[in-house]
Amino acid sequence: MTAPRTLYDKIWDDHVVHTSEDGTCLLYIDRHLVHEVTSPQAFEGLRMTGRKVRAPEKTIAVPDHNVPTTAGRETHIDNEESRIQVEALDKNAREFGVVYYPVTDIRQGIVHIVGPEQGWTLPGMTVVCGDSHTATHGAFGSLAHGIGTSEVEHVLATQTLIQKKSKNMKVEITGKLRPGVTAKDITLAVIGKTGTAGGTGYVIEYCGEAIRDLSMEGRMTVCNMAIEGGARAGLIAPDEKTFQYVMGRPHAPKGAKWEAALAYWKTLFTDEGAHFDKVVTIKGEDIAPVVTWGTSPEDVLPITATVPAAEDFEGGKVQAAQRSLDYMGLTPGMKLTDIRVDAVFIGSCTNGRIEDLRAAAAILKGRKLAPGVRGMVVPGSGLVRLQAEEEGLAQIFQDAGFEWRLAGCSMCLGMNPDQLAPGERCAATSNRNFEGRMGRGGRTHLMSPVMAAAAAITGHLTDVREIMAEAV
Amino acid sequence: MDKFTTLTGIAAPMPLVNIDTDMIIPKQFLKTIKRSGLGVNLFDEMRYTPDGKEIPDFVLNQPAWRESQIIVAGDNFGCGSSREHAPWALLDFGIRCVISTSFADIFFNNCFKNGILPVVLPQEAVDHLMDDAKKGANARITVDLENQTVSASDGTSFAFEVDAFKKHCLLNGLDDIGLTMEKSAAIDAFERANAMARPWA
Ligand code: SF4
Numbered sequence: 001m002t003a004p005r006t007l008y009d010k011i012w013d014d015h016v017v018h019t020s021e022d023g024t025c026l027l028y029i030d031r032h033l034v035h036e037v038t039s040p041q042a043f044e045g046l047r048m049t050g051r052k053v054r055a056p057e058k059t060i061a062v063p064d065h066n067v068p069t070t071a072g073r074e075t076h077i078d079n080e081e082s083r084i085q086v087e088a089l090d091k092n093a094r095e096f097g098v099v100y101y102p103v104t105d106i107r108q109g110i111v112h113i114v115g116p117e118q119g120w121t122l123p124g125m126t127v128v129c130g131d132s133h134t135a136t137h138g139a140f141g142s143l144a145h146g147i148g149t150s151e152v153e154h155v156l157a158t159q160t161l162i163q164k165k166s167k168n169m170k171v172e173i174t175g176k177l178r179p180g181v182t183a184k185d186i187t188l189a190v191i192g193k194t195g196t197a198g199g200t201g202y203v204i205e206y207c208g209e210a211i212r213d214l215s216m217e218g219r220m221t222v223c224n225m226a227i228e229g230g231a232r233a234g235l236i237a238p239d240e241k242t243f244q245y246v247m248g249r250p251h252a253p254k255g256a257k258w259e260a261a262l263a264y265w266k267t268l269f270t271d272e273g274a275h276f277d278k279v280v281t282i283k284g285e286d287i288a289p290v291v292t293w294g295t296s297p298e299d300v301l302p303i304t305a306t307v308p309a310a311e312d313f314e315g316g317k318v319q320a321a322q323r324s325l326d327y328m329g330l331t332p333g334m335k336l337t338d339i340r341v342d343a344v345f346i347g348s349c350t351n352g353r354i355e356d357l358r359a360a361a362a363i364l365k366g367r368k369l370a371p372g373v374r375g376m377v378v379p380g381s382g383l384v385r386l387q388a389e390e391e392g393l394a395q396i397f398q399d400a401g402f403e404w405r406l407a408g409c410s411m412c413l414g415m416n417p418d419q420l421a422p423g424e425r426c427a428a429t430s431n432r433n434f435e436g437r438m439g440r441g442g443r444t445h446l447m448s449p450v451m452a453a454a455a456a457i458t459g460h461l462t463d464v465r466e467i468m469a470e471a472v
Numbered sequence: 473m474d475k476f477t478t479l480t481g482i483a484a485p486m487p488l489v490n491i492d493t494d495m496i497i498p499k500q501f502l503k504t505i506k507r508s509g510l511g512v513n514l515f516d517e518m519r520y521t522p523d524g525k526e527i528p529d530f531v532l533n534q535p536a537w538r539e540s541q542i543i544v545a546g547d548n549f550g551c552g553s554s555r556e557h558a559p560w561a562l563l564d565f566g567i568r569c570v571i572s573t574s575f576a577d578i579f580f581n582n583c584f585k586n587g588i589l590p591v592v593l594p595q596e597a598v599d600h601l602m603d604d605a606k607k608g609a610n611a612r613i614t615v616d617l618e619n620q621t622v623s624a625s626d627g628t629s630f631a632f633e634v635d636a637f638k639k640h641c642l643l644n645g646l647d648d649i650g651l652t653m654e655k656s657a658a659i660d661a662f663e664r665a666n667a668m669a670r671p672w673a
Contacts, residue, residue, distance in 0.1 A: 014670075017662045018655050026655060028662050030673045040505035048508055049473060051649070054659075088505045125673060150648070158652045160659060253672030261672040 004271035006168045007237050008203045011143040011268070015126050017160055027163045030125035030142075032155050033111045034061040034098065036089035037415070038130030042153035043092040052096070054159040059098035060120055063089050064110045067103055068417050069378050069405035074104045082416060096156075109381025109407040112136040112349040116220065117381055119249025123238035123265040128155055133349050133431065135226040138235035139219035140242055141268045143203070145233055166232050167277040169202035170270075173210035175284040180465040182289075182359070183218030184351060184429070184448035186210065187225040189287045192300030194280055199231030202278060205270060206236050210284035216245040217355035224350045225431050228297040237269040289464055291336060292433050292446040294324030299433070303451065303463045307334045327435055328443050329423070336461050339445070343374045343426040344456040345438070346449055347405075348412040351429035352380025354387050356449040360429075361393040363453035363467055369401035370459030376403045376418065378410040400456070414439040427455035473587040475645035479568055480614040481541030484531045485605035491545060492552030493579060497561040510557060511564030532565075536608025542615065544598060544605040545572040549590075550579025559586040569615050571622065573598050584638045585647055589615065591622060597630040617643055 005013070018026040032055075039061070046053065053059055066082035067073055077083035086103070093100035099120075101108045107118060112133055115121045121137040127144040128134060130152040137144035147161065155161055171190055191198075204226050211222065219236050226234025243262060246252045253261045288302035299321075301308070309332035310322035325332065330339065346352075346360050357379065369375045377397045379385035385407055388394050394404050411418040412430040420426055420442025429452050433444040445461060454462040501513045519530045526533045532540065543549075543562075549572040550558060559582045562570070570583070571591045583590045593601070604611040604624045611625035617639060623629045641647065646654070666673060 018658045026652060026658070028659070028666065041507050044506045044508055045649075049649075085505055122672065124670075154649050154652065157649045158656075158659060159663075160652060162648065162652065257672045261670070264670060 004274040006270045006274045006276065007141060007205055007235060007268055008143065008166075008168055009274070011124055011126065011141075012165060014124065015143075023164060025163050025165065026160045027126060029128050029155050029159050029161055030058060031115065031120050031127045032059045032159070033115050033120075033127065033129035033131075033134065034059060034089070034093075034152070035065055035111045035129070035131060036063045036085040037065045038149050039092065039152055040085060040088045041149050042130075042156055043088075043096065045153040046096070046156055051157045053098055053156045056097040057099065058159065059096075059156065060101075060111075060115065060118075061089055061093040061098050062101040062108055062111050062114050063103060064108075064407075065409045065413065065415050067408045069408045069410045070417070071406070073406065078417070106382040106386065109379070109384065110349045110352060110409055112220075112224070113352055113380035113384065116140065116216075116245075117249070117383060119246060119252035122246060122252065122261070123242060124268050128161060132227045133224055135231070135234050136220050136224040136349055138223035138226065138233050139216060140246070141235055141238035141265070143233055143235065144223075146227065166203045167201055168275065169199060169204045169231065169278040170276040170280070171204050171206050172208040172279070172281045173206070173284050173287075174208045174281060175210060176213065177210050177284045177287060180289050180450065180463075180468055181287050182448040182450060183214050183221040185287050185290050187222045188290045188292065188297070188300045188446065189282060190280065191225065191229045191297050192290065193282065194229055196228060196296055196298045197230040198280075199226065199229040202231050204229070204231045204234040205276075206234060207270075208281075208284070211236060212239065215355055216241055217353040220353065221350055221356075225297065228431060238265050289448065289451050291451065291461055292444075293328065293330060293336060294321065295327055295433055295435050296320070296324065297431065297433060297446065299324060301336060303336055303461060305336055307332050307336065307339075309333070329425075337463060339461045340425065340459055341373060341427045341445070341455050341461065342424045343376070343420060344369070344402075344452050345376050345378070345411045345426055345428040345430065346402075346452050347376070347378030347380065347410055348428075348430035349380060349409070350431045351449050352378060352384065352407075354384050356429065357384065357388045357393050358391070360449040360453040361396040363450050363464065364400045364402075364456065365396050367400055367457045369456050373456060373459050374403075375401055375456050376405060376411065378405040378418070379407050381407045402456075411438050413437060414442070420444075427452045427461065473585075473645045473647045473650060476568060476587060476589050476617055476642045478614065478616045478618070479541060480612050481568075482537060482539055482609055483542035483544050483571070483601065483605035483613045484537045484540035485602050486531060486543055486545045487602060489546035490548045490551055493550055493555050493558040494552050496550070496558040497555065501557065501561075504557075507557075507560040508564050510561035511566070514561040514565045534608075539566070539609075541566055542569045542571065542605075542613055543567055544601045544613075545570055547573050549575050550583075551576035556582050556586070559583050559588050563588055571598060571601055584642060587642065587645065589617060589634075589642060591615065591632050593622065593630055593632055597622070600624055600628060601630075
């Protein structure tokens, strides 16, 4: 009998092609997602060496980081470097024959939203992409890594990745979440507890009742930010919800293959007694709606708290906290709910799915953006956008005064025209609050879609539970 | 990556010491989407005036050295920023070998990853080859990696040292990808087994 194994162990074992004497493995890659920023040199490398893409049918390309989210982008992108990168992807995708969703395709969107939506991401798979938020796909019980450009080339050419195995970490969220608390609050609370390096060297398995209760969209939000906790990947064992989500998607198996797949997927769980190198447990009912105050995703506090002082921290964090406070323009001791915002951004691979838009729209329905606040909703894919329009969500956002954009990464990283101005402050549903991330000098507070919606209405960071308590 | 076995070609003399990677490829060319295509900007600021005209005195602009495949350089070639664009630019221009008394460490390793052979030789040997290089197309230098020798046009031969594994990779044109491709039988076997066990994947 084999020793009890974790979910990560099982997926790993099923993908080892070769093991070297020093323990380095060649891991088979089932799905390779590609976007325009980290792939041009990799394709170029193939061209220079006369190599082909080994498995073009397992390689899925979509432009997302650089694309504008306004009309007319199919014919013209103003920024020359962005345009060149998007055009390069177009050329490479066609020349090498990989699966491709250009901006003109309704299925185009953020790579991590498109993959699951189209059924490319399936339980038990290895998924890589030249982007750190590839961890998103772990929500399906797949092992999903971000990789660098040289590795992108390696995967394109060989469909494998040279890897050493990580350690196992378990993050358990027990019990039930309180009203107004979402998947985003879970994932931020975990990072707030473990720090941005707490997961370094580990692959995290999220489990517990609060995780089981989450929808697939919510689980993707949780896994998406595993990287902000330092982990290489985050995953969640597949269950009925996973199978329901996958069933019928364009690239999901059908018929007899579906039955075979299902039988296999049901073996994908951590065995009783399997060893975890590190365990973190958080009670679901202890998690409040949270926001970040600083410039690291670990700078997380419940919305009811006050801005900390640098002296509240220890070691190197004292200086970092001071720098964050200066950059963010905050005074220690002020209530988080007194922080005024200039902009609200709802979107990104963390919170740009239909459920996120539904949740935000439920708060915004019949309400308006606070005067002077700029609001932007950027659906994660063309299909999410379409669905939101059909469900009337787009109308709710527009009635509230939000801009309703085309799909892409948008403000999440400000590589495209959507950026904050210096000093502008934004309530954002994305995943990184680094200095300059959303535009030079821009100030980012990370939070859930409902919290961002609440801030949009009041013009300052707000406890969404207060809005929920008001009758509309 | 192209194999490197033997190379006979024109060598450009660049006796300047401390040629850094900023000189090899200035930072304004790092925004490219390519590894190739950097050859025209190799040594850009030494090679062109600010308005883009060739500086006739620069060695690679002179008719005798336009087709150089080798550079014989002064000490400490490739120092400064770690940019891999430096070997990319050299390679794109057509340089496959650089000979000097010493190299900056990162640049040295980056060369091997990109199919360029950096050869370290003692001062007298470099001086001898530098004289040869100055003769342009009249004096071709031969580099033999298998036998680890560099021969001047007068037949004088100099032996050089090279790490055995790096030599193996270069002789066979193997980078990480090349090495993995040596295991392609294992990948094929995996794919066959996988197609049976998980046909939906
Ligand atoms: S939405 Fe943001 S985090 Fe996600 S892939 Fe795009 S840039 Fe990266």
